[in-house]
Amino acid sequence: MSIRPWVAPRPLHPGAWWLWALGLATAAGRTTNPLLLLLVVAVAGYVVAARRTAAPWARAYGAFLKLALTVLAIRVVFHVLLGAPTTGTVLVTLPALDLPSWAAGVRLGGPVTAEALAAAAYEGLRLATVLVCIGAANALANPKRLLRCLPAALYEVSVAVVVAMSLAPQLLADVQRVRAARRLRGRPDRGVRGLRGVAMPVLEGALERSLELAAAMDSRGYGRSAQLPRRVRRTTAALTVGGLFGVAAGVYGLLDAGSPPLLGLPLLGGGALLAAAGLALGGRRTVRTRYRPDPWAAPEWLVSASGLLAAATVVLSAALGVGGLDPSTSPLGWPVLPVLPTLGVLTALAPAVLAPRQQPPRPPLAAASRKAEPATVGAGR
Secondary structure: OOOOOOOOOOOHHHHHHHHHHHHHHHHOOOOOOOOHHHHHHHHHHHHHHHHOOOOHHHHHHHHHHHHHHHHHHHHHHHHHHOOOOOOOOEEEEEEEEEEEOOOOOEEEEEEEEEHHHHHHHHHHHHHHHHHHHHHHHHHHHHHHHHHHHHHHHHHHHHHHHHHHHHHHHHHHHHHHHHHHHHHHOOOOOOHHHHHHHHHHHHHHHHHHHHHHHHHHHHHOOOEEEEOOOHHHHHHHHHHHHHHHHHHHHHHHHOOOOOOOOHOOOHHHHHHHHHHHHHHHHHHHEEOOOOOOOOOOOOOHHHHHHHHHHHHHHHHHHHHHHHHHHOOOOOOEOOOOHHHHHHHHHHHHHHHHHHHOOOOOOOOHHHHHHHHHHHHHHHHHO
């Protein structure tokens, strides 16, 4: 009887997680329905809870969630204090200040209506949901692997970003190590004296690491590039800049429901093609190889498709005029969940099942061999 060897599941490609998260963010940007936005937050949170690892970047979701709540609170508070006066059901009347004529349309204090408060909460919740989706991508995708997957034209930028991102954790680890050593020696590790005693060893360690990193990069041929004609370099720069501008404008068109139709998906596709052409030309000047390239297989396609399907259903519903995406705030009514966008957002739950787990359990054969090893040694004696 043959025993199938235990194989640890590979981590998902970081680009798939970002496509999934950007799809959810696009869906959230095209609606102000609080029920649908809360559903997007719940879907993102469930997938993060099911598939995040114990890596340091996995804690980003909690930080982005706090940031989203802060943005929501600031949006509501600013509208209460500085919002334009509106008619409706007055909830509370704040002390008002008279402003000069050049500040017409802006008020300080005054009556706060339920309609204006609901509109501000809806808009703030939409922005907060987009931040939560970005936080989910940061918590699930390995930033170093994502930068490693960038095109060859961005190789130098990706290496610099990786070095900068690894600096903060290393400094924190050095500070903790030096403080622990000073406590063992009975020396102060807090206050001015402690800071002075901790700063010098940490700075010395950072300088040693920078010299070692420079030597390692030099021995591996970092900075080697091929010679290209000036015409090719200028064409590459023009294509890349124009493509990135088109991508930025297209993303804005997708997120803004009031933008013209040509400002969304067509401009995004054209900008992506121009940027891809520019990066392909720019990659010819950088000579490099990948030891273990990240594969893009069926799980990546399914995870990306689930997020893009959520965005497509909400965008299609907005184009077809499906009710419920932008609930009325004047008169104020209770929002309802539209069927098609709800089903589209629920498909984004697929990564919780389809994405491989990145923290596999201990292999049973290895565990059994470790348990049997002491008994074998004892029998030999």
